[in-house]
Amino acid sequence: MGYMKAVLVHQFKQAYGRGRIEGVIWKVPEPVPPSRHGYKYRLVYLVDGERIVGYDNERGKGDHRHRGGRETPYRFVDVPTLLKDFIRDVEQIK
Template sequence: MKATPVYSFKQAFGVGRIEGVIWQVPEPVPPSEHRYKYRLVYVVAGERVVGYDNERGKGDHKHLRNAEIAYRFVDVPTLLADFMKDIRELQP
């Protein structure tokens, strides 16, 4: 079984843009323990303000401006809500 697209978006938001893609994968992406692979980003003037991803070897984490912070993945709706909450808190 290959990765199956679950959700994808790209749109203007505030003074920047948001983009994201979420796939369901047949096996977790180590060290994550869930079966989702994701990449979400909020960009303003070419700079990442907020980013969420679960890169192989790093696991679930988020980027808030220049800081990288571990993230506890619960489910896709919570992931999207947390992403939007961070954007609202950090948007210029």
């Protein structure tokens, strides 16, 4: 059985509100611990270079979000829900 590489699922970068949103989502061959799903992602809303909202699943931290200077756990369901939740948080702040 050969090694499966990560596959880019979604990538974006665009002006949004007072700043810009950026994101990348990869399908990975194995979960990024302690996450249990097969995705690696990083989504961010930046204003003047400062992260206002962010979602990611950094190795060792698992799924979490950054909002209002606080980091809280995030329950990953699927990619469409992740994108919807991220945009909802950005809309509430922008």
